[in-house]
Amino acid sequence: MSETRQTTDDAQATADSELAGGASPGTDQPLEVTSGETRERTREEWVEHEFEGEAKLSVSDLDVYYGDDHALKSVSMEIPENSVTALIGPSGCGKSTFLRCLNRMNDRIKAASIDGSVRLEGEELYQDGVNLVELRKRVGMVFQSPNPFPKSIADNISYGPRKHGDLDTGLLANLLGRSDDDAVDELVERSLQQAALWDEVNDRLDDNALGLSGGQQQRLCIARALATDPEVLLMDEPASALDPIATSKIEDLVHDLAEEYTVVIVTHNMQQAARISDQTAVFLTGGELVEYGDTDQVFEDPQSQRVEDYISGKFG
Amino acid sequence: MSETRQTTDDAQATADSELAGGASPGTDQPLEVTSGETRERTREEWVEHEFEGEAKLSVSDLDVYYGDDHALKSVSMEIPENSVTALIGPSGCGKSTFLRCLNRMNDRIKAASIDGSVRLEGEELYQDGVNLVELRKRVGMVFQSPNPFPKSIADNISYGPRKHGDLDTGLLANLLGRSDDDAVDELVERSLQQAALWDEVNDRLDDNALGLSGGQQQRLCIARALATDPEVLLMDEPASALDPIATSKIEDLVHDLAEEYTVVIVTHNMQQAARISDQTAVFLTGGELVEYGDTDQVFEDPQSQRVEDYISGKFG
Amino acid sequence: SGQSNPETDAPATEEEETDAPETTTSTPEETTESSAPQMLTAEGSSTVYPIANKGSSYWNSNAPPSDGEYWGSNDESTVPGWDELGAPDMRLADYFASLYGFEPTETQANPAFATSIGLSHSGTGCKSVRDGLVDIGNSSGPITAELGISEEERDANYVDHVLGRDGQPVVVSKDVYDAGVTELTGEEVRKIYQDEITNWSEVGGHDQEIYVVGRAEGSGTDTSFRLNMLGSADASMEGVDTRKGQNQQVATVVQQNDGAIAYMALAFTGPQVQPIGIEFEGTLYAPDKSAEHTIFDSDYPLNRDLHQYTTITEDTPSGTDMREAAFMNMFLTTFGQKVFVEDNNYIPLPDKDLQSEKDKLPSQA
Amino acid sequence: MAGATDTALVSEDTSETEAVAAGAVGLAAVLFALSLASVFELVTITDPVAGVPMVALLGGLLVVLGFAVVTFGVGSRLGYVATDPRPTAGLLASGTFGLIWFVVGGLVASQTLGLGTAGWVVASLVTGGAAFAVSALPREDIGSTLPAGALAVFAGVVFLTGVIGPSWLWDLGWEQQASFNAEFTIPVLTAFCSLLVGWAAAKAYGGFGARGRHIGAYVLVYLNAISIIALLFLLVAFTVLKGLPGLFKGLAFGAGAGPEVTLVGVTFSLPVSWPFVMNGVALLNDVNGVLPAIVGTIWLVVGAVLFAVPLGIGAAVFITEYADRGRFTQVVEIATNGLWSTPSIVFGLFGLAFLVPRLGNQKSLLAGMLTLGFMLLPLVVITSRESMLAVPDEYRDASAALGVTKWQTVRSIVLPAALPGIVTGIILGVGRIAGETAPILLTMSGSVAPPGSQTVDVLGGFQLQYAPPFVTNPELMQATSALPYQLYSLITAGVGQSSNISAIDEFRWATALILLVVVLGFYAIGIATRYYFRSKLQHD
Amino acid sequence: MNVLPNSDGAGLRAAARRGLRRGRDFVDETPPDALVTVTVAAVSLLAAFAGFLAVSSLTAIPFAVFLVATGYGWLRHQELTARVLTLTTTVSTILVLGLILVFIFAEAWPTVQYATVNVFGVPIPGLRLFIETRWSPVTPPIQYSLVPMIHGTVLVTIIATAVAAPLGVAAALFLSEIAPRTVRELVKPGVEILAGIPSIVYGFIGFTILSPWAADQFDIVGQGTYLFVGIVVGLMALPTVVSVAEDALNSVPESMKSGSLALGTTDWQTMTSITLPAAFSGVSAAVLLGVGRAIGETMAATVMLRGSPGLTKPLYNVFYGNDTLTSLIAANYGDADGLQLSALFVAGVILFVTVLFLSIGSQYIEARMRRKLGGAE
């Protein structure tokens, strides 16, 4: 423990530009230290992850700025199909920012400006003429805190397909006898089943979704995203607001989803990342992707000293 | 990893009252499980902590309710003088509630009702006629997120003493030539020195405190609390909103403060607790104090299985 | 009278009896040292307003005798009635105020006391003076009718000052006049106001619906119109499309609308607001002063007095304090009758009436 | 699952068909602008524009536009144009079209064909029902273009054939007469049709479906926003243009040009003479002005603020900081919100019934001040409370944890932190009361066009005395004028004809302008204050 | 120490007991001279208020005592004095509402009583005001019917709402959901400024420009139309609707909107299917407030309408305009006295009560929305 202290003390003495008194940097370690972390150069090869099959999403040289704040620094990364990719890293390192770039939800943040390339199955997402609606149908998203709509459970599920025009349930459709009510029922059941929520709510599909517990709400949000039949599912700390039981349900669910979907999940809980993901990307302070590879390898034998420090709880 | 899975799965099957399908509880472990935790009886001896010297604060049979919600269950604990006591436990277990009982800040929460006894150097705090203003001067507090007043740095520091009437700097005092300006300057410098902030801000004492960085703000809050010359300093996750450098500074500071003050600190970061505290109290879900003892002992050889699970990251 | 404080009533003490029976002296009860005399306030009739307000603005300007345009005489012009006043070498308000014992200020726009005229209608004016809210109540109808009081009550509480006369005209908008409706019989007017005639073509005009404009109930103009034209103070006026509070508003409405008819006061007529001839029992009263019978004649049935009422109080048993007297006296001179009454298109008082009005005022210093 | 065609993630560049649809939207915009121009009589409908009479131009454009949109819809249905329509145009659109055609059918049947009630009801039902069916039953591309386009063509033909020509007049035949003429009807109908067709064209541009609806709706929403802004601009610009000549009449600069003023015992001449704001209305003035009204307004505001602000902030402090949240605070909240929405004329009535009899039984400046103070009070309470609630509880906790008493905390922490919100709220509220006419009409109105000498001098009016009420101020107890009241009396009483104000119209507009300037000045200051504080908070 | 908050069961009595005890604690804990000061201040203020109500010239004396007592208290016992002073101001605020209620009702009562009608032997005060259709305060038969003015107010309000509600909600949507940031920064203050234009200026423009134009255009005899008064009043109510509705739309959590967009819906679909329904109560509260403004708007109606209390023929003839409740008061208060003045107060009461109900209604709706978004419903 005292060793840990030592490291952080040094970190403080050398790297803190705020400090008025200029303490001498004298360290006997081979590595420099920065912001409570050991300092080292990020190496390209640490983030090269070899995998079989196609890359579903490939990101290259992605930079994101919030005003003058450089939140993501030249991140490149290929995400394989039908797998779970975990993004971990300390708070504020840009995990959410990265995730939101994958379905261009960052467009909604006025201050954000984005530079670089993200490709979905080879098609560039950051170019003129991209149909955001279509993109977000294909790349679904689940947010950190559950955000069901203030509608019934069934309406929450069928919302996406209805708005896409895939299902028609309006008054007029009913009048004209064109209603897709059966299809809706089927969709609701299928999605809720997939999200492991069906058993709990099948007797109250018409209740307001806001009346569900947090864990149920989050699974409902997952079901809602699945109902639009996406190819990729982005999840931003989907379990951070939940209690342990609900969390473990979500974890199981994510595991199962990887069979059909490409799941990218942000988490601040390293145990969770280790439990559920196939590959893990570690972002560190400053918006750098420091290491990316097989989860087992990253957790058991990280190539970067900083990643090792982070994983072993020395900071963060 | 798969073992962890197993445990949580079981937990889920047995304990979740939300579940509609009634899975059989069948476990082969000697311990019952509850909400993601192993179930066990809390033993009295786990919370008995022997130490030399006087108890600064002694709490006995403290119960706290928020409306019908029983947030703290019969907690008893003695806190030694001039030491750092860490309170850890999963979210919502009542750490903050406990802390706020120590200077009666819970009185400010309308819904809270408190039963039991807290003594400061033998004097009962929960009785009629306790002068809250005086109490809070002696038992200072630092909050989770830095909350400096929107005033100058110097005014933030001198705020407490001025309002207590210890210092007089008003216009009237100036006119009457009674102003304690020198005393104020001295106090500001001393407090900022103690909080290891003086070097960073001595050239801008009249700047607005909101212009400081998060870490500086938090140290300013500590300095502000120290300026009223308390005996006990309560800290509720003082570093949770801060980056690693700032965190390590605060940690050092806490360590140093223990020479003069009795520090009680809540943290959700176990590494942090291990690093800085002399003794550690572990609260678990439901508002129970499960284990309390020397930090080394608690972390290395906890007596309770649940505490062990918690510390090893199996839940929480 | 009115609300004026005792200390400001009369700067000079007048003890002698005068020949006017209702005029007694004011009794100055000096309680505190006086500041400047209080502002003289009047309120009420929109018919009297042009007279009173013009007088008030002349008064408040306190023009020098060398002005010539508004007061006094110079090489270019001389105000009418100047010689009758004996060409006083004083400013306007200074002169009239000094007649009742006020010190001249000898400064422009700063008379011995200021005056302020409020605009509403007779009913309000009478009520205001009754309730002591103002010094003078302007009214184009008798206070007995406006307040519904007996003549004894009136004599016990109020002094009635008449400043001039109005021959209440009936007016039409320009388009109607141009289309040939230049005179109507009294009967036709009544039918129009009682909704029996609704189109100008029925009385020789073009095919245009009649826009019937009336005055607020309770106004002096309305009261006397009903009384003299429709036959009774309670006569119904079914046909009225709109009622306006003041003559000025009526004039605006008639100006802005086609096909309009209205009754009002002489001061507000003009090319856009054409007075028409009215035939009563075979006699045509023309709006033209040169005609044989005109609406300016005293036998024109709608002819009426324009009043200013003051109250009899403990402080002013005569009913008229020095400020009121000084101000009102101005209107009762040849100058005043010409400039404030005749120039406003109203009818000046004959000399005999002028004298009896003057007699109602306290005697001059 | 109809319409589930896979849309490409990336669309190609603008297609020709999109260009056509965009052209139609643009044409509709032009048509809309043209019809507005003729509603506002910038051009009359018989004026030739580009060689054709306006009426024919409008009619012709409507026909062209209608056909364009219908063609697009049909083309889409037949598959010549790549679109992504829904199976139906939806209930709202169908209902609207049904209703419009119902009205059209009824009007044609009853007015043009002269059918009786039964006749026009049947005709209405037939046309309305048909329009509903056409828009509800077929696919969205037909459903949302055909009824709109047909309406435009119909209207165009009606105008072109002269069925509604320049001399057309429809007397509604009501007892209180009213009628529609061509000058008004043709442009308004054109504007309506162009909106409808513009919407349909915008939908077509978006390829119908979700995107089409999005674009169609956005066109209308943007138009609405632009109109509101344009209206605001017009109102202000118009008043400014009309008011400027009167406002600056006789303006002169130069040493000694202005009137003499005495400040702290020193008398000097202002270097500027601005008659309109430095004079009253008087006989000998070269240029008449509204000084007494301006000063009256200022004193009104000052009085109201002095009354309402301490009271309001005090109440806000109590209910936010001291009172337990419960019944009592709820009652206060309901009461203040209720008071805030109470009509100003009711405050006037209250002042008339409550204050006037108690303040010397006459209309007075003081009564006006208090009445406006009553009006301002709830706003001060509401905004102060809101800003105090917005002060984070952390500050209060931090202060309490330092052992500081409640009132000290409120005074040193809460009030200073809430100050920006409170100040902004008060300034905005002052802007509102400064422009109020109704309450002062009933409680304060004095003479209509007072001379400059009758400007209130509240400060100089105070007198001490030894008997209760110890301090008196006759200036406060007298009625005076204020800008809104002055404008009101200028409008209604047509004062001026007998008040020797020569250019009465100029004078009135100048009064309106200066009222606008004073009131909007308060608003501008309030809004600027808010921005200032906000940006300051952001910087820190 | 452990007063467990009791549920509503023991209700009032417990509350009363708590209040009493709190009172006793207060007396026990407060130093005697502070107590005396506060009591003196309170009593003298009460006396001053009573004096003012009774139109006494002695009102100044207790008021002076109050000032002295609070001044002393401020110096010696600031904590307590501040508390009592703020309580006093709170009570005064409520008192203002109470006084308004009492005074306008009291002044209105004579006419209400005068207009009593016996229905099957049961006297119903004020009924005649609503069953007669003629306002004739001077000419016999004297009738103080408010029906024509209510009719006018209703017409104006309907038209104003038809203008303000759709345009206002659309503008609010634009501001909160659509407009780019820079545009919003410009347009929002613009809308607020629109709210600032005094109604008399609107009235002036309406009177000098709009009314003559309308009279000419629609060939109306005379000027003053409910249609154009309604439009002008609607424009005046517009900013209220916009800003309150915008607040409501803004309070829909961003997470819900992003949630919808992330499912691949268009912005417009998100607005109509998520944002508007979620903010529905707030938006309707905004419309209600706008309606309240329209009902209470005085000056534009007063200067633009003809001011002849009567009904239009036919009743839906909006090209004619006689009088509204507000313009009746503004145009007649000066001439009226006695029962006629009292009848104007009845008009005031109707306005006050209607708008108060609208205000309470909108507050209720808003509270419901907050609860709903909080997940409670």
Ligand SMILES: Nc1ncnc2c1ncn2[C@@H]1O[C@H](COP(=O)(O)OP(=O)(O)OP(=O)(O)O)[C@@H](O)[C@H]1O
């Ligand atoms: N909307 C925004 N505007 C400005 N800066 C932002 C915004 N969102 C994020 N940032 C900044 O960008 C950086 C990265 O933020 P991001 O939310 O991606 O971090 P994160 O890794 O998700 O952190 P956390 O674990 O706390 O969610 C941070 O410094 C943050 O302050």
Ligand SMILES: Nc1ncnc2c1ncn2[C@@H]1O[C@H](COP(=O)(O)OP(=O)(O)OP(=O)(O)O)[C@@H](O)[C@H]1O
């Ligand atoms: N003001 C309050 N009103 C009602 N319930 C509260 C309040 N504060 C806390 N609680 C409840 O009391 C329990 C203990 O809360 P407390 O804040 O003490 O937990 P904690 O251990 O500090 O958690 P965290 O690590 O999340 O801060 C929780 O169930 C919480 O919901």
Ligand SMILES: [Mg+2]
């Ligand atoms: Mg994040």
Ligand SMILES: [Mg+2]
């Ligand atoms: Mg906590």
Ligand SMILES: O=P([O-])([O-])[O-]
């Ligand atoms: O003179 P009047 O205004 O009352 O008609």
